Amino acid sequence: MRAVLSRAAIDDPALRAAYLACGRAVRAADPADYALMRLMPPEVRPACWALRAATGSHVAAPTLAAPAGASPGGDSPGGRAGTGTDPATDPVRTALADCVRRWNLNPQELHPPPDSADGHGHGPATWQQWRTCARQRRRLLWLEQVLLVLSRHGVPVYGWLLRQENFESGLHLTDALAYLSDDITRGRLTLPAEVLDAFPTAAPALLERRWTPAVHALVAHLAGQARRWLRRPPLAHPGLAVLLRTTTRLCLARLDAVEAAGPALLHHTPRPALPVRLRIVTPAQALAVAAWRIAPLTAPPAVRGPRPSAAAALIPAQARHDRTGVPAPRPPLPHHTGVRPPRLPAGRMPRHVAVIMDGNGRWATRRGLPRSEGHRVGAQKALRDVVHGALEIGLPHLTVYAFSTENWKRDLQEIAFLLHTIREDLNGEAGAKEWASYGVRLRWAGDSEGLPTDVVEDLARGERATRHCTRLTLTTCVNYGGRAELTRAAARLARAARDGDIDADRIGTGEFTRHLSLPDLPDVDLLWRTGGEQRTSNFLPWHATYAELHFTDTHWPDVDRRDLWRAVTEYGRRQRRYGAVVSNAQPS
Known part of the structure; x- marks a missing residue:
């Protein structure tokens, strides 16, 4: 870990200690995520640790916007990171503040939106709405920010990922299944209603932590869907190709663990066994080292000058807030003539x-x-x-x-x-x-x-x-272009029919709409x-x-x-x- 910090030009002893604490916390909480981070170029690994640690700690929203000294709840990887009372001594907050400054990230983008469930355990209605909500789930915000960092430094991944909707959905669905017990603990189901409706008794059984035939069938169905989405698209960059291949194999192993867990899935987060992870990750690490030598990443120069306090770097100015913690919107600006809008029924x-x-x-x-x-x-x-x-x-x-x-x-x-x-x-x-x-x-x-x-x-x-x-x-x-949008939707439908995801003879306007760029428009x-x-x-x-x-x-x-x-x-x-x-x- 210390050699990685040197490669990343992190020399300040306090910052090194903060980043190391983040790395140890991530390794203890999610060995699979930590293993994937080892396939990243060394220059960006400390950012991975800080961003991933923050997504599981009280540093993440809504408490990024909390007043300095506040002690909101929430669990960090491997337990609470820092004391939760003084942001200046919290290693996660300290490392994240430096990461935001060093890589020119926007701290507002580290805020997940309000929970997509409605308070009664109900999630999105359709798969497309689920995709939209899944992109905003807190657990994977760290990965999105890391891909943005890579893209800014010459690795063309961010725009590429935006076009890989099915692969991205496979990652999110694997994550949702693995952390199903967490969602049940919160009394919510973030799975789309259209799939829950196909297994009518599964939703109430899940919320009551009862392993029934309907729940078993639902989990098997969703795991199969995730596997179909995880078919790996081509990628030219050698380092990212190794990362993508390994990510896919770890996700498939995680899905195997989900299906093998049975009733324990409703109480714990299943993970692939250590020998399985080692068989996947060990050869990939050697390949990743060689790949990043072929196409290296340049770390940003060391940040000079006084280091801002963690609280000052992360806490945005706040306006009035509504009950969800989101700033209340301002009224629209009036017209310069003072004219008022018409009354429209x-x-x-x-x-x-x-x-x-x-x-x-x-x-x-x-x-x-x-x-x-x-x-x-x-x-x-x-x-x-x-x-x-x-x-x-x-x-x-x-x-x-x-x-x-x-x-x-x-x-x-x-x-x-x-x-x-x-x-x-x-x-x-x-x-x-x-x-x-x-x-x-x-x-x-x-x-x-x-x-x-x-x-x-x-x-x-x-x-x-x-x-x-x-x-x-x-x-x-x-x-x-409208014709181009329709052509892309037709291509998505053709691939879905080829892969057996839909019946070509039953395609209607609703199915076509779901394959447009913005199907909920x-x-x-x-x-x-x-x-x-x-x-x-x-x-x-x-x-x-x-x-x-x-x-x-x-x-x-x-x-x-x-x-x-x-x-x-x-x-x-x-x-x-x-x-x-x-x-x-x-x-x-």
Whole structure:
């Protein structure tokens, strides 16, 4: 361990002691995770120890935001890390503070969101909702941050992982099965309702810790599903290939232990036996050493200057909080004229408005300005005002077309500015922080293939930083094309049918929707395009099948919330028939 700290340029004696304490705690609590960390380059292993130790200790949220000196509850790997009374002497908090500073991590991203269960033991309804919740589970947040560190230092893994949905789900499902007893202790089931419904008596039996035939069948079914998802996709980087292969083999061994545990699964966390782990990990360690020599990672330089206190490095400034510990959202900013939103009957309000923000370049050209100026004003002025207008009328979903797959045909400077605007004003760290303060959840729809790695990271970071927000969901379509989305969904369906996960003869619209990029995105009620053009331009073809269309001549930089309110008011006057005949006396 001490040699690893030297490779990582950690020289301060207090920091070395803190990192060593984290490493020992992780090794005692989860030998399999610790073994996987030994396949990482030495420069990043101390970060692995600190991040993994924090996910099991009182340092993790909500207590990252706790006042200094607080002593919240929670167990750390191998027991409590530190005294829990003084953050300055807590080794986990000390190491994590240095890790955040050294690797330029965002401490807000170490906060897991509120529990996905509803307090009555009920988890998500569908597999896709389960996937979304599983990505936010506390136990694997450490791994996500480590992959981000690797990606920032030349190892192309972060964007790659975002595209491996099934493999990622296999990791999460294996983790959920192994820690099933922990969830039962908390009186919750985080498994999706659609699979529990197939085993009707399993859920109550699980919560009562009764091992019944239905529970046995459910566990076997889920273990089989995890094995199918864990089919390893190809990966070019040699060090990551070793890590991925070993991770897969350890997960399969963990699933074997889950199925062999029987009734003990409901009381304890099963782990592969030591000889099994050694057979998997020992040869991998030699391969990993050789692989990282071929493609080494460079550690960041040693952090100089006064070391900040652990509390100061980790505790973000807090605003008012609601009962869940999440900062209460601020009210939307009023319009500069003081105009108030119209009163819209609930039955006449759309749930989802999608906007093609057209006319930025023409607006700038007519004023003798570079086209980039139109994009800047459109993002910093028009979009911000429209979002605040959406908040004022209580619109739940707003989706905007920011960068299409066809936009790659534009001038390179304009493309660079568009992507810069998306990063800085929409989904970057500053933009995400601003939107979160108003209760806006950021999401991204599109293809990561072809996008610069830093853009992909910022888009994903914006999603993570705002995942707890519920007032408005703002979905930004970046590198998005409707036909491409449908093609990818068809490919996923074909692979699922080939692997026996679904019956090809029983595929319907619901099954197809579940294989889209954002399957929980509701259908578009109102599709609004600015700029004078009257076409939908390959935008959300599946979701907008029955959308009401609204076209306006105003170029996007001249738009504000009043245009949104007019569009929504016009929508409320229309009758939506969906192919049926609606009586004139019965407005729809």
